[in-house]
Amino acid sequence: MSDFSNALSVSASGLKAQAMRLRLTSENISNADTPGYRRKTVAFNAVREETGGPEKVEVGRVRLSRTDPVDIYDPGHPLADDTGHYKGSNVDLMIEIADAREAQRSYEANLKMFDQARKMSSGLLDLLRR
Numbered sequence: 001m002s003d004f005s006n007a008l009s010v011s012a013s014g015l016k017a018q019a020m021r022l023r024l025t026s027e028n029i030s031n032a033d034t035p036g037y038r039r040k041t042v043a044f045n046a047v048r049e050e051t052g053g054p055e056k057v058e059v060g061r062v063r064l065s066r067t068d069p070v071d072i073y074d075p076g077h078p079l080a081d082d083t084g085h086y087k088g089s090n091v092d093l094m095i096e097i098a099d100a101r102e103a104q105r106s107y108e109a110n111l112k113m114f115d116q117a118r119k120m121s122s123g124l125l126d127l128l129r130r
Contacts, residue, residue: 010113011111013056018104033089038089039065
């Protein structure tokens with residue numbers, strides 16, 4: 001594989017990983033008020049192909065947060081127990097917004113890297129055509 005192909009594949013793997021992270025963050029935000037919902041997170045792993053190419057980002061398993069859900073007091077809620085409490089979600093909107101912003105910026109950086117590699121390979125092809 002050429003260096004241009006390597007750069008494109010590395011940035012494409014980063015785009016895929018950050019897109020997954022943004023998807024999970026949006027799921028967490030949309031379910032922040034769902035009783036019993038647990039925050040989802042994903043881990044990234046660096047993997048190298050057997051051919052000795054560059055390290056790429058691989059999306060790991062989706063995991064549920066182990067943080068305890070918030071106890072909410074609402075005696076009129078259908079899920080409330082005898083004491084009037086029910087388990088809310090363990091999603092913190094401030095953390096989710098920060099994660100979404102970080103994932104967005106990482107996605108944009110990978111997109112710029114992809115675009116630069118594409119422009120460079122296009123420029124090289126133009127030079128070779130002359």
